[in-house]
Amino acid sequence: MITLRRAKERHYDRHHKREDWLTFFPRDRADPRADHFGSLASLSERRLPPGAIASRTPQHDSEIVTYVREGALAYEDAPGRSGVIQAGEFQGTTAGRGIRRREKNASRSNWAQVFQLVLAPSEPGLEPGHEQKRFSAAQRRGGLCVVASADARRGSLRIHQDAVMCSALLDPGQHVVHELSPGRSAWLHLVEGQATLGDIVLTTGDGVGVTAERKVSLTAQSDTEILLLDLGERRGLEIRERRSSARPFGIDTRASTPSAPRSRALRPDARSRAALQPRKRQSGRDPLFYLRDLGRAALDHDRA
Numbered sequence: 001m002i003t004l005r006r007a008k009e010r011h012y013d014r015h016h017k018r019e020d021w022l023t024f025f026p027r028d029r030a031d032p033r034a035d036h037f038g039s040l041a042s043l044s045e046r047r048l049p050p051g052a053i054a055s056r057t058p059q060h061d062s063e064i065v066t067y068v069r070e071g072a073l074a075y076e077d078a079p080g081r082s083g084v085i086q087a088g089e090f091q092g093t094t095a096g097r098g099i100r101r102r103e104k105n106a107s108r109s110n111w112a113q114v115f116q117l118v119l120a121p122s123e124p125g126l127e128p129g130h131e132q133k134r135f136s137a138a139q140r141r142g143g144l145c146v147v148a149s150a151d152a153r154r155g156s157l158r159i160h161q162d163a164v165m166c167s168a169l170l171d172p173g174q175h176v177v178h179e180l181s182p183g184r185s186a187w188l189h190l191v192e193g194q195a196t197l198g199d200i201v202l203t204t205g206d207g208v209g210v211t212a213e214r215k216v217s218l219t220a221q222s223d224t225e226i227l228l229l230d231l232g233e234r235r236g237l238e239i240r241e242r243r244s245s246a247r248p249f250g251i252d253t254r255a256s257t258p259s260a261p262r263s264r265a266l267r268p269d270a271r272s273r274a275a276l277q278p279r280k281r282q283s284g285r286d287p288l289f290y291l292r293d294l295g296r297a298a299l300d301h302d303r304a
Contacts, residue, residue, distance in 0.1 A: 010205065019046065039119050040119055041062070043118075048114065060095055061125070065093075067167070068113070070111065072105070086134070088137065089132060090157060095128055122161050144167075150163065162231070165228070166228040166229075173221075184230060185231050186230050
């Protein structure tokens with residue numbers, strides 16, 4: 001089965017000059033594709049003007065893969081780790097027991113283009129940490145290069161989820177095939193260019209979910225860049241469909257929920273503090289409820 005999500009169907013948000021495109025957006029209640037795809041809770045593209053700050057939201061129980069396609073992204077987190085992710089580099093972050101992170105465009109003259117994928121981890125409460133590696137254009141040219149995996153295969157980043165993330169740079173006419181084992185699914189994101197997946201023509205920003213298929217077969221029609229995520233069955237996670245009552249257990253979302261009028265009386269600075277105040281984790285809650293609303297809380301906080 002093929003699930004197609006066109007670039008124009010992504011949620012778009014602009015804050016000053018900063019631009020965000022969210023492939024999965026939990027406020028789109030009418031679209032079942034808006035919440036997540038398997039253990040993939042979020043896939044976002046962000047363009048940051050020179051010197052712009054991205055966000056300062058706390059994050060819990062998530063596996064985050066950040067890819068800087070253009071420019072450079074500076075980061076700093078609560079444990080005191082800091083650094084810069086350069087163009088062509090990927091960083092895997094485990095936000096198990098909670099981590100506060102600040103990101104900004106490291107350049108004062110150039111824009112930055114950043115992709116970020118958030119997955120639910122295989123188990124909660126993992127120790128926070130990160131790993132960063134560069135995968136050159138030569139490594140990714142002409143075929144699928146593994147950049148993140150659960151077993152760190154082929155020198156890739158290690159992530160705590162049954163998933164394999166690949167990146168590829170394809171010339172016009174090049175064809176790639178990725179076999180899917182029984183029970184596995186895939187999400188394909190077209191970073192740039194044009195390609196065909198069977199009878200479907202994909203262009204920049206399009207995404208495709210593939211389930212119950214034997215393979216993903218793609219042919220580039222122009223200079224094309226893709227990200228491909230091969231996903232196993234969710235381990236230790238149960239997705240419940242009670243969306244109206246879902247509350248993340250790291251962030252209080254009442255400030256953006258119409259049913260809570262008291263939050264509208266808060267001053268912007270107080271609302272920011274309320275949105276970022278950690279709440280006691282409740283047993284039995286689905287980590288994907290938190291991850292689904294992570295992007296929404298970040299946007300609300302930035303507007304404040």
